[in-house]
Amino acid sequence: MNRRSGNTRAILLGLAPAVLTLLLLFVGPLLLALVQSFGHAPMFGLQEFPTVRFYRTVLGSRRFQAALWYTLYYALVPTILSTVAGTALAVAASVRMRGSRFLTFFIRLPLVVPYLVGAALVVALFSNGGLIARLLYLLGMIEATGDFPRILFSAGGWGIMLVYLFKQVPFVFIVVLSVLAGMGPEYREAARTLGAGPWRAFRHVVLPRIMPGIVTSSLLVFAFNFQSYEIPYLLGASYPGTLPVEALRRYQLPNLQRRPEAMAYVMVITAFSGVVLFLYLRAYRRWERSRGSL
Amino acid sequence: MTRVHIEGVSKSYDAHPVLHALDLMVDAGYFFTLLGPSGCGKTTLLRLIAGLLDPDAGDIRFDGESVLSRPPEGRNIGMVFQQHVLFPHMTVEENVAFGLRMRGTGIREARPKVNEVLEMVQLAGYNRRFPRQLSGGQQQRVALARAVVVDPVLLLLDEPLSNLDARLRDDMRALLRSVQRSLGITTICVTHDQTEAIELSDRMAVMFDGKIAQEGSPAELFEQPVSAMVAEFLGSTNLLPARLLDRSHAETSLGPVHVRSCPDQLYAAQEDVLLNIRCEHIAILPAVEDAEAPSLARLAGNHVAAEVVSSVYRGGLVFYRMNVDGTPLSVIDRSDRQFVPGARVVLRIPPEHVSVIRDDARTFSS
Ligand SMILES: Nc1ncnc2c1ncn2[C@@H]1O[C@H](COP(=O)(O)OP(=O)(O)OP(=O)(O)O)[C@@H](O)[C@H]1O
Ligand SMILES: [Mg+2]
Numbered sequence: 001m002n003r004r005s006g007n008t009r010a011i012l013l014g015l016a017p018a019v020l021t022l023l024l025l026f027v028g029p030l031l032l033a034l035v036q037s038f039g040h041a042p043m044f045g046l047q048e049f050p051t052v053r054f055y056r057t058v059l060g061s062r063r064f065q066a067a068l069w070y071t072l073y074y075a076l077v078p079t080i081l082s083t084v085a086g087t088a089l090a091v092a093a094s095v096r097m098r099g100s101r102f103l104t105f106f107i108r109l110p111l112v113v114p115y116l117v118g119a120a121l122v123v124a125l126f127s128n129g130g131l132i133a134r135l136l137y138l139l140g141m142i143e144a145t146g147d148f149p150r151i152l153f154s155a156g157g158w159g160i161m162l163v164y165l166f167k168q169v170p171f172v173f174i175v176v177l178s179v180l181a182g183m184g185p186e187y188r189e190a191a192r193t194l195g196a197g198p199w200r201a202f203r204h205v206v207l208p209r210i211m212p213g214i215v216t217s218s219l220l221v222f223a224f225n226f227q228s229y230e231i232p233y234l235l236g237a238s239y240p241g242t243l244p245v246e247a248l249r250r251y252q253l254p255n256l257q258r259r260p261e262a263m264a265y266v267m268v269i270t271a272f273s274g275v276v277l278f279l280y281l282r283a284y285r286r287w288e289r290s291r292g293s294l
Numbered sequence: 295m296t297r298v299h300i301e302g303v304s305k306s307y308d309a310h311p312v313l314h315a316l317d318l319m320v321d322a323g324y325f326f327t328l329l330g331p332s333g334c335g336k337t338t339l340l341r342l343i344a345g346l347l348d349p350d351a352g353d354i355r356f357d358g359e360s361v362l363s364r365p366p367e368g369r370n371i372g373m374v375f376q377q378h379v380l381f382p383h384m385t386v387e388e389n390v391a392f393g394l395r396m397r398g399t400g401i402r403e404a405r406p407k408v409n410e411v412l413e414m415v416q417l418a419g420y421n422r423r424f425p426r427q428l429s430g431g432q433q434q435r436v437a438l439a440r441a442v443v444v445d446p447v448l449l450l451l452d453e454p455l456s457n458l459d460a461r462l463r464d465d466m467r468a469l470l471r472s473v474q475r476s477l478g479i480t481t482i483c484v485t486h487d488q489t490e491a492i493e494l495s496d497r498m499a500v501m502f503d504g505k506i507a508q509e510g511s512p513a514e515l516f517e518q519p520v521s522a523m524v525a526e527f528l529g530s531t532n533l534l535p536a537r538l539l540d541r542s543h544a545e546t547s548l549g550p551v552h553v554r555s556c557p558d559q560l561y562a563a564q565e566d567v568l569l570n571i572r573c574e575h576i577a578i579l580p581a582v583e584d585a586e587a588p589s590l591a592r593l594a595g596n597h598v599a600a601e602v603v604s605s606v607y608r609g610g611l612v613f614y615r616m617n618v619d620g621t622p623l624s625v626i627d628r629s630d631r632q633f634v635p636g637a638r639v640v641l642r643i644p645p646e647h648v649s650v651i652r653d654d655a656r657t658f659s660s
Binding site (some may be wrong): 186187189190191192193194195196197200204205208209 | 341344345346365366367369370371372373375377379381382383392393396397440441444450
């Protein structure tokens with residue numbers, strides 16, 4: 001027993017610097033944001049802790065509600081689209097022999113490109129003076145490059161979603177493809193010999209097997225989309241912004257006394273995405289347990 | 295019951311040819327076994343029959359009708375795969391009912407039929423289990439139940455016993471045979487285990503490198519292999535280089551040996567041949583102490599003097615290596631007596647068990 005606890009102590013001591021650094025880096029700022037959001041910010045001359053004043057201001061505003069729906073929209077729509085498309089492409093790549101190697105190669109390219117480069121690419125292609133607008137103009141399909149439908153900086157947010165899809169379809173693709181590769185073709189083939197057509201073999205046999213990959217990748221995609229600010233900041237409409245964009249805007253206000261509002265935003269984002277991910281995972285676990293797998 | 299006809303079927307993976315214009319006919323209701331070494335194309339052939347692969351050339355017909363244009367789900371085949379692939383997210387019952395449900399039967403209407411086949415494979419009451427809660431042998435039996443529940447016209451078995459231990463294998467073999475008999479389904483079973491093939495099948499074929507080397511009843515293949523490769527593949531045997539003296543005598547390093555009547559083409563060709571003498575067909579007689587070592591010339595009926603080199607006891611049998619004047623012979627004998635190395639014995643080689651085969655340069659060794 002002594003030896004064991006001694007060992008444990010040695011391990012803990014050895015790990016301590018790393019653990020402390022991690023705590024400092026992750027939990028520290030979050031705690032700081034938490035207390036600030038409740039009014040503890042002596043450096044800005046605020047000492048009202050605890051108060052929910054800032055939450056009231058934030059949650060009560062029109063802007064917040066618009067931003068919340070907007071954020072959900074940006075998080076959900078690209079997540080759903082990229083999950084469906086990435087899964088479909090992965091299944092296609094795993095089934096068809098010819099051309100699937102090309103598909104696998106090209107579809108993975110965006111993974112090595114940073115999001116910001118993706119944004120620049122989308123601007124170059126889809127803005128009103130962009131490549132596609134000019135191409136359509138040259139082909140005589142639009143009167144002027146300015147007639148090209150407004151995709152970027154609009155409330156529909158197609159510019160943002162294009163960037164997300166550009167990065168996230170490949171992400172879902174490689175995750176699902178690796179699960180499929182590990183599974184081999186036998187399940188699908190067994191289903192086929194038992195009388196299932198290609199679609200039903202997929203739905204009843206392949207899909208349940210690749211579900212963990214789909215769930216994991218869509219979770220990660222959703223979490224990223226919900227919390228990231230740079231693409232909506234660059235390509236979104238000026239009103240409303242997404243929650244992270246609104247948080248950033250609050251943070252950059254010259255009036256430091258309003259900074260706790262930014263922190264309230266941050267806490268709402270954290271809590272919200274935490275709850276969504278938790279519910280999603282729990283629902284999935286439940287389904288999984290009912291299927292007896294894993 | 296369906297007759298299966300495979301006609302000149304070829305298949306390559308990329309540029310790597312696997313099957314070469316293969317012909318095979320399996321009669322309705324037969325239990326047919328395909329025997330061959332690993333990688334010779336057995337699974338490939340089954341997958342072609344099932345429609346999971348398309349042949350590059352040739353035709354596959356069920357009862358005379360080509361099935362090449364039909365997808366796997368349109369061929370009404372039951373298949374048990376090499377790696378038992380029960381659907382892990384479905385219960386035993388859902389697994390077995392899968393084929394019925396794909397044919398439009400509801401899970402409730404399917405239940406009586408499911409229970410019936412589960413009983414047939416001795417798994418009544420296991421409906422609610424998931425595959426990972428079953429032993430390997432039980433999983434294999436569920437796979438069999440799942441394949442036969444839809445009354446397929448043809449049952450394809452890809453090494454159905456390969457993942458089982460020896461005892462389970464015996465049980466499963468008996469079960470396979472009785473299920474096949476009672477349902478009367480034409481069955482093609484793939485294996486690389488020759489005892490399995492011999493015990494199970496009505497007819498069998500030995501396959502090497504994507505070609506059928508020989509096809510016939512188990513006894514035919516066992517007693518009259520057409521080549522050294524087939525003879526060696528079917529278990530322990532002695533192959534002696536020989537020269538034919540006449541239709542029923544050959545000259546060997548043992549001396550002249552009386553053989554079973556030689557096939558016409560071989561005799562006509564006057565080639566150097568091989569004598570195939572299976573180890574278990576050679577009888578051991580204790581040597582008469584005072585007599586001079588008997589020689590083949592002196593004793594009628596293929597008697598030859600030998601010395602025991604080594605003996606190994608294995609499962610109720612003794613495997614001997616014998617030395618006959620410098621020529622090694624392998625002999626398998628029952629174990630109620632055991633000769634020690636150095637003992638002198640007389641071997642009797644029954645002429646009716648000495649078959650003459652072509653010396654095909656022995657390209658294969660197992
Ligand atoms: N999908 C594939 N792509 C390329 N080559 C393959 C493929 N499947 C099988 N092969 C090759 O084809 C040959 C025959 O394979 P097959 O699976 O039919 O052998 P088998 O007789 O079933 O062997 P085993 O007894 O080991 O199962 C092997 O050389 C194998 O490497
Ligand atoms: Mg195989």
